[in-house]
Amino acid sequence: MSTPYARLPAWADYGLIPLINLAVAFAVAGLVVLLVGENPFRAAIILVKGAFGSGQGIAYTLYYATNFIFTGLAVAVAFHCGLFNIGGEGQAYIAGLGIALVCLAFDQVLPWWLTFPLAILGASAAGALWALIPAWLQAKRGSHIVITTIMFNFIAASAMVYLLVDVLKPLGSQAPETRVFLEGAQLPKLGWILAEFGLRVRPSAPLNVSFLLALVMAFLVWALIWRTKLGYEIRTYGFSPKAARYAGISESRIIMVTMLISGALAGMMALNPIMGDQHKVSLDFVAGAGFVGIAVALMGRSHPAGIVPAAILFGMLYQGGAELAFEMPAISRDMIVIIQGLVILFAGALEHLFRHPVQTLFATVAPKSVGLAAGQERA
Numbered sequence: 001m002s003t004p005y006a007r008l009p010a011w012a013d014y015g016l017i018p019l020i021n022l023a024v025a026f027a028v029a030g031l032v033v034l035l036v037g038e039n040p041f042r043a044a045i046i047l048v049k050g051a052f053g054s055g056q057g058i059a060y061t062l063y064y065a066t067n068f069i070f071t072g073l074a075v076a077v078a079f080h081c082g083l084f085n086i087g088g089e090g091q092a093y094i095a096g097l098g099i100a101l102v103c104l105a106f107d108q109v110l111p112w113w114l115t116f117p118l119a120i121l122g123a124s125a126a127g128a129l130w131a132l133i134p135a136w137l138q139a140k141r142g143s144h145i146v147i148t149t150i151m152f153n154f155i156a157a158s159a160m161v162y163l164l165v166d167v168l169k170p171l172g173s174q175a176p177e178t179r180v181f182l183e184g185a186q187l188p189k190l191g192w193i194l195a196e197f198g199l200r201v202r203p204s205a206p207l208n209v210s211f212l213l214a215l216v217m218a219f220l221v222w223a224l225i226w227r228t229k230l231g232y233e234i235r236t237y238g239f240s241p242k243a244a245r246y247a248g249i250s251e252s253r254i255i256m257v258t259m260l261i262s263g264a265l266a267g268m269m270a271l272n273p274i275m276g277d278q279h280k281v282s283l284d285f286v287a288g289a290g291f292v293g294i295a296v297a298l299m300g301r302s303h304p305a306g307i308v309p310a311a312i313l314f315g316m317l318y319q320g321g322a323e324l325a326f327e328m329p330a331i332s333r334d335m336i337v338i339i340q341g342l343v344i345l346f347a348g349a350l351e352h353l354f355r356h357p358v359q360t361l362f363a364t365v366a367p368k369s370v371g372l373a374a375g376q377e378r379a
Contacts, residue, residue, distance in 0.1 A: 127267020
């Protein structure tokens with residue numbers, strides 16, 4: 001007797017499956033912790049407590065999550081068009097140049113609330129332009145977007161090294177970085193919000209208003225993809241390029257527009273570390289957030305409602321992982337990377353591993369919930 005086919009309800013497809021994958025990932029990570037001679041349950045408690053057990057921990061967790069929301073949204077927009085933009089790292093890096101030009105020019109004459117919108121424009125424009133070249137190469141020359149975006153990550157890194165060493169570095173400075181921005185280019189911190197709930201947060205905690213911008217962009221991406229004509233065209237092309245061409249959708253236009261939006265979102269990620277924390281542009285400020293965004297988009301099923309909690313999860317792994325490495329010396333930072341990799345493995349590469357058993361369970365136990373009549377089976 002064949003297994004009945006079932007289309008999972010949305011709550012199971014977007015909630016249950018990722019939770020199962022996440023639980024398995026942490027179970028395997030627990031075995032890894034056990035192998036190094038530590039208690040996995042105590043490690044899990046330290047991990048969660050380090051991320052959410054204090055106002056300071058929450059502030060750092062949400063700070064890291066801000067980066068991943070932007071890069072996750074960037075990857076998700078491209079996914080909906082059938083494109084795999086893994087150039088978020090380079091797009092965010094180049095966006096630092098757009099932010100630097102704005103902040104260095106206006107931090108002495110404008111307050112932050114006027115510099116910030118200009119920096120948003122600078123970051124999104126620089127990120128979009130860096131994504132435009134790979135998009136044009138795919139749309140007009142047939143070059144694969146994965147290959148070109150990978151190459152442009154390395155080009156961006158090399159270009160920023162040159163600019164920071166030979167162009168933007170102040171005279172007499174040895175460090176490859178810009179000067180520290182004045183108050184007109186420093187974003188206010190959000191620790192006071194946590195303090196309203198009785199949580200203690202030091203003034204140095206990096207959580208800042210770019211977190212609110214990330215939430216706004218998550219809403220706007222949802223509205224764009226599911227409530228606009230352009231979003232419908234993006235999803236149509238991603239589902240079936242042949243059907244999109246038949247409907248009169250320009251292939252080259254939709255690829256280039258989608259990549260411009262994706263690059264702009266990735267570029268906005270640079271606002272968080274540059275204006276919200278470091279108050280300068282230095283080497284490697286992106287710190288791998290562009291690649292983590294791929295896992296965040298996969299875990300969040302390319303939907304903003306899933307991307308935000310997935311980003312917070314990875315923020316928890318970053319902040320709680322630092323506490324775990326401190327409390328348990330046997331668990332090094334490399335072990336934390338292994339745990340992150342397991343989450344990426346089960347949430348991304350193996351995201352459909354448990355789909356078939358769950359479909360079978362739903363179709364057998366509650367066929368009406370998946371649109372099947374009782375006893376209906378696939379031939």
